[in-house]
Amino acid sequence: MSSLALSWLLLAATLPLLELESTFVPTAQSERKPSGGKPGQQLNQNSEGESVLVSSYVHLEFSNRTGPQKLLNNLTLPAAWASLSPRMLTGLGLTTECRVDHKGTKFCSCQPGYQWNATLCSLFPSCRGHRSERDSCECRSFHSPVPGYCQLLPPVPAKLTLNSQLQRHGDTLNLTLLKKEEATNLRWFLKHSEKHQSVFLWPGTNVCQISSEDQVGLSITRMSRHWSGKYVSIFEAQGFRWKLQQVVTLPVEEREVAVLPDKLSVSCAASAGFQLSCCIPLTNLTYTATWSPGQGGRASLHNTSDSQCSVLAVQQCPAANTTYTCAVQSQDLAPLTASVYITIIQDGDTTCPEDFVVVAWNVTKAGFVAQAPCPVNKRGMIKRLCGPDGIWGPVQNSCTEAKILTLCLKAKLLLEGQGKPNKEVPRILSELQGQVGVASTPSDLQEMLHTVTLLAKVVAETSTELTDGALKDLLTTTDRILDVNISSLWTLAQAQEPSMGSDFLKAVETLVSSLSPQRHPFSFSSSNVFLQSQLLTHTSPPGYQMSFSVGPLRQAQIPWHSLAPLVHNGTNISIASLALQKLDGRLPSNSTQGLWNTPYTTPGLILVVSITAGGQAFTQAEVIMDFEDMNGTLHCVFWDHSVFQGQGGWSDKGCQVHAANASTTRCICQHLTAFSILMSQHVPENPILDLLSQVGTGASILALLMCLAIYRLVWRVVVRNKVAFFRHTALFNVVICLLIADTCFLGSPFLPAGHHSLLCLVDVFLCHFFYLATFFWMLAQALVLAHQLLFVFHQLSKHLVVSLMVILGYLCPLGLAGVTLGLYLPQRKYLREGTCLLNGDGVMLYTFSEPVLAIVGVNGLVLVIAVLKLLRPSLSEGPPMEKRQALLGVLKALLILTPIFGLTWGLGVAFLFDQDSMVSHYIFTVLNSLQGVFILVFGCLTDKKVLEALHRRFRGTQSSSSAISLATNETYNSEHCRERSERASYEERMTD
Numbered sequence: 001m002s003s004l005a006l007s008w009l010l011l012a013a014t015l016p017l018l019e020l021e022s023t024f025v026p027t028a029q030s031e032r033k034p035s036g037g038k039p040g041q042q043l044n045q046n047s048e049g050e051s052v053l054v055s056s057y058v059h060l061e062f063s064n065r066t067g068p069q070k071l072l073n074n075l076t077l078p079a080a081w082a083s084l085s086p087r088m089l090t091g092l093g094l095t096t097e098c099r100v101d102h103k104g105t106k107f108c109s110c111q112p113g114y115q116w117n118a119t120l121c122s123l124f125p126s127c128r129g130h131r132s133e134r135d136s137c138e139c140r141s142f143h144s145p146v147p148g149y150c151q152l153l154p155p156v157p158a159k160l161t162l163n164s165q166l167q168r169h170g171d172t173l174n175l176t177l178l179k180k181e182e183a184t185n186l187r188w189f190l191k192h193s194e195k196h197q198s199v200f201l202w203p204g205t206n207v208c209q210i211s212s213e214d215q216v217g218l219s220i221t222r223m224s225r226h227w228s229g230k231y232v233s234i235f236e237a238q239g240f241r242w243k244l245q246q247v248v249t250l251p252v253e254e255r256e257v258a259v260l261p262d263k264l265s266v267s268c269a270a271s272a273g274f275q276l277s278c279c280i281p282l283t284n285l286t287y288t289a290t291w292s293p294g295q296g297g298r299a300s301l302h303n304t305s306d307s308q309c310s311v312l313a314v315q316q317c318p319a320a321n322t323t324y325t326c327a328v329q330s331q332d333l334a335p336l337t338a339s340v341y342i343t344i345i346q347d348g349d350t351t352c353p354e355d356f357v358v359v360a361w362n363v364t365k366a367g368f369v370a371q372a373p374c375p376v377n378k379r380g381m382i383k384r385l386c387g388p389d390g391i392w393g394p395v396q397n398s399c400t401e402a403k404i405l406t407l408c409l410k411a412k413l414l415l416e417g418q419g420k421p422n423k424e425v426p427r428i429l430s431e432l433q434g435q436v437g438v439a440s441t442p443s444d445l446q447e448m449l450h451t452v453t454l455l456a457k458v459v460a461e462t463s464t465e466l467t468d469g470a471l472k473d474l475l476t477t478t479d480r481i482l483d484v485n486i487s488s489l490w491t492l493a494q495a496q497e498p499s500m501g502s503d504f505l506k507a508v509e510t511l512v513s514s515l516s517p518q519r520h521p522f523s524f525s526s527s528n529v530f531l532q533s534q535l536l537t538h539t540s541p542p543g544y545q546m547s548f549s550v551g552p553l554r555q556a557q558i559p560w561h562s563l564a565p566l567v568h569n570g571t572n573i574s575i576a577s578l579a580l581q582k583l584d585g586r587l588p589s590n591s592t593q594g595l596w597n598t599p600y601t602t603p604g605l606i607l608v609v610s611i612t613a614g615g616q617a618f619t620q621a622e623v624i625m626d627f628e629d630m631n632g633t634l635h636c637v638f639w640d641h642s643v644f645q646g647q648g649g650w651s652d653k654g655c656q657v658h659a660a661n662a663s664t665t666r667c668i669c670q671h672l673t674a675f676s677i678l679m680s681q682h683v684p685e686n687p688i689l690d691l692l693s694q695v696g697t698g699a700s701i702l703a704l705l706m707c708l709a710i711y712r713l714v715w716r717v718v719v720r721n722k723v724a725f726f727r728h729t730a731l732f733n734v735v736i737c738l739l740i741a742d743t744c745f746l747g748s749p750f751l752p753a754g755h756h757s758l759l760c761l762v763d764v765f766l767c768h769f770f771y772l773a774t775f776f777w778m779l780a781q782a783l784v785l786a787h788q789l790l791f792v793f794h795q796l797s798k799h800l801v802v803s804l805m806v807i808l809g810y811l812c813p814l815g816l817a818g819v820t821l822g823l824y825l826p827q828r829k830y831l832r833e834g835t836c837l838l839n840g841d842g843v844m845l846y847t848f849s850e851p852v853l854a855i856v857g858v859n860g861l862v863l864v865i866a867v868l869k870l871l872r873p874s875l876s877e878g879p880p881m882e883k884r885q886a887l888l889g890v891l892k893a894l895l896i897l898t899p900i901f902g903l904t905w906g907l908g909v910a911f912l913f914d915q916d917s918m919v920s921h922y923i924f925t926v927l928n929s930l931q932g933v934f935i936l937v938f939g940c941l942t943d944k945k946v947l948e949a950l951h952r953r954f955r956g957t958q959s960s961s962s963a964i965s966l967a968t969n970e971t972y973n974s975e976h977c978r979e980r981s982e983r984a985s986y987e988e989r990m991t992d
Helices: 118-123 402-416 421-432 442-462 468-481 484-496 500-512 560-566 687-718 722-750 758-790 798-824 843-870 880-900 903-913 918-929 931-941 944-955 960-971 978-991
Strands: 006-017 050-062 092-100 106-110 139-142 158-162 173-179 184-191 198-200 207-211 215-220 229-237 240-248 258-260 263-266 274-281 287-292 297-303 307-314 322-330 336-344 369-373 381-386 392-397 522-525 529-536 544-547 553-558 573-581 605-613 616-618 623-628 634-640 649-651 655-661 664-669 674-680
Touching: 118 240, 158 229, 158 240, 173 229, 173 240, 215 229, 258 336, 263 274, 263 369, 274 287, 274 322, 274 336, 287 297, 287 307, 307 322, 402 421, 402 442, 421 442, 421 468, 442 468, 442 484, 442 500, 468 500, 468 522, 468 529, 484 500, 500 573, 500 605, 529 544, 553 573, 553 605, 560 605, 623 674, 634 655, 634 664, 664 674, 687 722, 687 918, 687 931, 687 944, 722 758, 722 798, 722 931, 758 798, 758 843, 798 843, 931 944
Parallel strands: 263 336
Antiparallel strands: 006 050, 006 092, 092 106, 106 139, 158 173, 173 215, 184 198, 184 229, 207 215, 229 240, 258 274, 274 307, 287 322, 297 307, 322 336, 369 381, 381 392, 522 529, 529 573, 544 553, 553 623, 573 605, 605 616, 605 674, 623 664, 634 649, 634 674, 655 664
């Protein structure tokens, strides 16, 4: 390899001139007003004896790298100067030094005070091999002969000022560039103290640039430590590129000083010492940390990529509880302190033993939360509660992968204004798709989704077009995020951030629509993501059609009449269709007003269609989607991101269902967004079921009226003792409540529906209240019976019992119904859409079904107690006749108490879990609607005292046997043996 040669370009010589006319001088510069000249520029005439600065191009070559230490003053001048008058060279200066490598590339650097002009800076790369906007033109490389040389810099044509030398968190930073000359091509950069490269600043959410005739301003809002460093302003003026710098410092705040752990209990018997860390984020200021007390410990400094920590290793356990304080201070700034209280475990204290679940846990005092740092390459803390009984609680792992946090921070700063979006977005997407496989905590998943959301905002803000490589990285990331392997992370993460799935869907929509038009056609297929894009021209076949292999979606099409208005002067139309599996299950379970009537489920698919024409995105077009035939009530829907305070929800606005053929369901929507189809979780409406419900409810009303008539006739006769009085009082109120509720229910179809209808609202509220009151009165009856069975000899005050029954039977359901009305009516969720019925989605479940099932459960327990009392071993050990009578008593109790305690409703609700069986729906309808008939039959007509009272009322006579039987029931006396007496007493409590 040949040796390198050093070339010196000699530029400046001071001469006394009398007259100069020739044109051989390539560059001339005046002492009073130096400026960059051009080859061939003539010197102005100067008076005799005047000393001027002359720039000339003199090429000197040396055979080694060193060159002469001192250039000779006697130098042979160019031949063109020979005809001039005698002159004397009084000074000589070097401006440019060039190196030539073995390939012939020349690397030319400028001496201090000199620079390449702006034109050469923009045409030729820097010596590092690329055209760098951040380079100030001190060194350039040339593959051809050097077209010029470094020129003398004039005075700086601008001044960079800072409004405050010391910034605070949350402040607004203002930098002002005062211009003395016209400046062009202005750019701003930020160089962080811990990084070598500068970051380009663009007008993001935190960056604002203001320009006027004589100054340019840069404003940074919401200052944080990520905005401290050296600000660089690069611009062009007077033919040169200039670089001005200003250092901005941001001191650490006290809340940023972290002592880890923040609380600690130590067992001196189990461990002789412990470690404490005092950490602050990295800044461009120098900080020192001191510990108090420092005796018995040794402090050392440990730095990470984003923080610096002072670690105190306490080698001798203190004898008593001690507070350790970390003081952090920088020059000329007030000290910042943070403390940790160390509790010494004493003999007799309850403790949790050493454990090694996830990490090593030391002996910890009961009631304390033990803390441990996350493993390597993770950030955060692992915590575990030592319970008051000395038993370890579950591990709370909030660790996050450091790489994921870094990518999320880059995306956040990019949105705020740091970095070039067209370069950083693909780079972050490429790195992010490799991190999905290492996600192991909900915080990992949250940070990844947040990163994608931030990148989508950047793309939307800057209209960045994604390359096919960047889009593949996004789709690969989306596919892995939707994979079943991290489904458990979704559940835990959504509990903390319910709108996470909706935000992610919106981000994917935005990023997919930003595919560069030059990249079409484009396709991508995976287990959870399927994308097809197409570029339509005015010569393309009419319309757009795309087939899918992911069920139940078969195809999507956009007719040409919907696309034709977008085509102007040969504009091409870019269409992308994206099908996402499993994402619908990650969305909040929200539905707009038209979908509140019944619970729905989605088929596991979301379709996203985007149209771009002439660089502009369009949201209005007719989309036709064909789905496989599905059972149940169907709704074509889209995900509306604007409803439910930004959480999003399903809406059917602008979408209709059409039956294409026997095996296909067609959805037609008039706008572009995330589509799906909702399927009813219940069997479609059946007119036979409706008829059965109406007939049954009517029969129930007639039966309840008969109950009231019977009570009117025999009331005084059947309530002569306390047990009978309590039972029939409760049953009478059950009849009243159920009669009013059934009447309101039967009349609801005849009332105007909707939240605006006061009659409809009153009718639904009365139904809700009186149906609840029916069950609460059933509960009151069961509780009184339970008391009589368990506390046979304990007498109750009639006034007290009746008061408690009224409170339980009316005030409790009234409060529950009133709270439900107040909570759900403002949200328009109280009424079922289109009918005068209680909304079955949420309201019915939480405020009706759950209380009813709880009451039915309590009543069932009372029934079990009653049966056990009737089946006592002493009774079953008697003669065969007594055994048969005991079994008959049990059967009688079951027949009477099951409908009266509302257990038939419980059976009906249980059938709801078998939604696919038509038989279960018929059984539920019959049991639900005939409750009044059951109460008439088993509550009145099978009651021995009621029948005897009716018989005496209508016949006017009463047999002696009946009188004896009635007296027996009234007085609890019997001439039989003690066991038969006890059984008769229990049977009376069952029937009275």
